[in-house]
Each structure stands twice: as C-alpha cells, then as structure tokens.
Amino acid sequence: MDKLRDQREKRILVTGSNGFLGQKLIDKLASAPNATVLATSKSSNRNPNKIGYTFVACDLEDDGSFLKLVASFSPTHIIHTAAITSVELCDRDPELCERVNVLFVERLAKICSAHGIHLTFLSTDFVFDGKKGPYGEDDLPTPCNAYGQSKLLAEQAIQNTDCTCAILRTILVYGVINDPNRSNLVLWVKNKLAQGETITVVKDQWRMPTWVDDLADACILAAQKEASGIYHISSEQLFSILEIAQQVADFWRLDQQLIQPISAADIGQAENRPAKTGFILTKSKQELGFRPTPLRQSFEAIKRQLALYTQP
Structure with a gap:
C-alpha cells in the first residue's frame, strides 16, 4: 500500500465504508502509518476486518x-464514497438521488471549506454521453441519465466552494473484498x-474497467498530495463489456460458450447508458503518480485474494 508521505498525523474520515470501495479503502488505510481512520456508514459495520480503525x-x-x-473526530481529510450509484434507482427516485448525491455533497464541501478539511470525492464516467470517448478531464460533460447528472451537479457544487477537493471520476469498478455479499x-x-x-452480456458498450485496489490507491494518493481538481481514474485498455466477460472466462478457464451477446437496446440501455467512455489518464499519472493495473494482471491478484479470503 502507498504510505502517507510525511510524519504529520492524518485523520481520515471515510464515508460509505460498507460499500465496495469503502471496505477496500478501510483495509488499506487501517495499516497506514501516521493515520487515524474513522469509518462511517448508515448501517452497522459490515467489513469483516475490525482492526486498525x-x-x-x-x-x-x-x-x-x-x-x-x-x-468529535476533527478530520484532516474526508474521502466521500457514499452515493446512490444505481442508474435505475436514480431514475425511479429523483428526490432521493438529489438529496444523497447532490445536496449532501454541497453541504459536505461547505463543511470541508469551513474547517480546512481536504475532500476526495468519487464521480463517474457517466457524466459523459459516450459519443466520443475516451475522455480527458477538460471534455464537456453531457450526462445521459439522472445518476450521471447528479454526479455532475455535485462536482459543480464542490467547485462553487473554495473547498480543496480532488474529484476522481472512475469507470466500472471490479475486484474482490473480504465480504461475500459484495459482487461486481x-x-x-x-x-x-x-x-x-448461461449469461447474457452487452456487446456494444465499451469501458476501461477499474480495479478497486487501483481506485483505493488513487484515493489515498489524492489525500496524500492534497490534490485539487478533476482526475480520471481507470485502466488504460478499452474493452466491450462482452470482451471483459470473455477475458474472465479465459483466465479462469471457464466455458465461453455460456456467454450470450446482447445489445444495449435489447435490455433498454441504448439511451440511458453511454455507449463508449474510457479515460485519458495523463493528468492522474503526472500529478497523482497513479499507475493503473492491466486487466489480466489484476485477475492474478484477485485469484490470490480470493484464496486468502476463503481460508477457514
């Protein structure tokens, strides 16, 4: 794990700590030197690891x-991972989506500004419509669903304060944590x-999937450097979602014939999901020191993690 660089104590508050990224972050931060970590979620702690925070x-x-x-905690840093991330839920309940994804973030940015707290905020490739990816940080956002719109509004709300904040946009997060109830x-x-x-997998949507370990490391780097601005965080190779599934089957030597291609239109995702996103990572590499892990290499690590997590 990337170590916090200096000897000053970091007091890091992680919201959404029961989530997929939240649990991975806590696991990495729990062993960080010079860091006191507070995890929070709405429900009781679901992370099997209870040590170090x-x-x-x-x-x-x-x-x-x-x-x-x-x-009570007086954080020096907040890493805000809590959000409504379901496209369908955001469409069904726009008021909930606005409260959680936009209005709370606006209040959070003001709190951070008032108390000199560095904020790391998680956003999404869904701020783009997918018509001309891969995207750089300066490309004009044009979301095609309520979820993407809520994240864009949250980004703008943060930027309208003088809060020091790293906004990390990411894509299709995958990986494994020590919680059997979390999938991807x-x-x-x-x-x-x-x-x-037999499974059906979309053949005409393209993404640069993000290994959750890489994303957690990017959050830690952003906090370390007290970075400010928008950063794109993902892998570097563009795959169709179908190709990702085929890569999984190939690595674990499973039957690819069980994978049935389907179009986005067939499942009602032609209009409310971007067709092709992907990110240009030059800025995050240069300013954060981010180094993405290739898909196949991440599978090797996931295989080792799964063996570790399933030990009696």
Missing part, C-alpha cells in the same frame, strides 16, 4: 449527527460460469 454508524442525511461526528461484473461472470449458468 474506528467505526461509527451515521445517517448522512441527519445533518446534526454528521456535524457531531465531524466535530468480474465476480458475477466468474461465479455464474463456474456454476455452468
């Missing part, structure tokens, strides 16, 4: 509780094919 349950929509949490594209494909089940 403190957990406090907190409903972020309860302003009083969250302000009390910040006041790679694990879903692997597990379904291992069980001999």
Whole structure:
C-alpha cells in the first residue's frame, strides 16, 4: 500500500465504508502509518476486518449527527464514497438521488471549506454521453441519465466552494473484498460460469474497467498530495463489456460458450447508458503518480485474494 508521505498525523474520515470501495479503502488505510481512520456508514459495520480503525454508524442525511461526528473526530481529510450509484434507482427516485448525491455533497464541501478539511470525492464516467470517448478531464460533460447528472451537479457544487477537493471520476469498478455479499461484473461472470449458468452480456458498450485496489490507491494518493481538481481514474485498455466477460472466462478457464451477446437496446440501455467512455489518464499519472493495473494482471491478484479470503 502507498504510505502517507510525511510524519504529520492524518485523520481520515471515510464515508460509505460498507460499500465496495469503502471496505477496500478501510483495509488499506487501517495499516497506514501516521493515520487515524474513522469509518462511517448508515448501517452497522459490515467489513469483516475490525482492526486498525474506528467505526461509527451515521445517517448522512441527519445533518446534526454528521456535524457531531465531524466535530468529535476533527478530520484532516474526508474521502466521500457514499452515493446512490444505481442508474435505475436514480431514475425511479429523483428526490432521493438529489438529496444523497447532490445536496449532501454541497453541504459536505461547505463543511470541508469551513474547517480546512481536504475532500476526495468519487464521480463517474457517466457524466459523459459516450459519443466520443475516451475522455480527458477538460471534455464537456453531457450526462445521459439522472445518476450521471447528479454526479455532475455535485462536482459543480464542490467547485462553487473554495473547498480543496480532488474529484476522481472512475469507470466500472471490479475486484474482490473480504465480504461475500459484495459482487461486481468480474465476480458475477466468474461465479455464474463456474456454476455452468448461461449469461447474457452487452456487446456494444465499451469501458476501461477499474480495479478497486487501483481506485483505493488513487484515493489515498489524492489525500496524500492534497490534490485539487478533476482526475480520471481507470485502466488504460478499452474493452466491450462482452470482451471483459470473455477475458474472465479465459483466465479462469471457464466455458465461453455460456456467454450470450446482447445489445444495449435489447435490455433498454441504448439511451440511458453511454455507449463508449474510457479515460485519458495523463493528468492522474503526472500529478497523482497513479499507475493503473492491466486487466489480466489484476485477475492474478484477485485469484490470490480470493484464496486468502476463503481460508477457514
């Protein structure tokens, strides 16, 4: 894990710590020198690892509780991973989407500004419509769904304060954590094919998938450097989602014939998902020192992690 660079104590608050990225971040930060880590999520702690950090349950929509949490912990850094990330849920419940993804973030940025707290905020490739990817940080966002729009509004709300914030946009996060209830594209494909089940996978959407370990490291780098601005975080090779599934089958020696291609239009995703995103990583490499892991190499690490997590 990348170590925090200087000897000054970092007091790091991680929101959404029960989430996929949140748990990976806590696992990495728990062993960081010169760091005191507080994890928070709405429900009780679901991370099997309980060592090296403190957990406090907190409903972020309860302003009083969250302000009390910040006041009691006095963080130097907040890494904000909590969000409504489901495209369908954001469409079904736009008020919830706005409250969690936009209005809370606006309040959070103001809190960070008032108290000199560095903020790391997670955003998405879905701020783009997918018509001319791969994208650089300066390309004009044009979201095609409510989720992407909410993240763009949150980015703008942060930028309208004088909060020091690194906005990390990312793409299709995958990997493994020590929580059997958390899945993602790679694990879903692997597990379904291992069980001999036929799956349908979209053939006409293209992404640069992001290994969760890389994304957690990018968050830590942004906090270390107290970076400010927008950074694109992903892998570097563009795959169709179908090709990602085929890569999973090939690596774990599973039957590719069980993978049935399907078009985005067939499942109602032609208009509400970008067709092709992908990122240009020059800025994040130069300013953060980010180094993405190739897909196949990440599979090797995931294989080792799965063996470790399933030990009795």
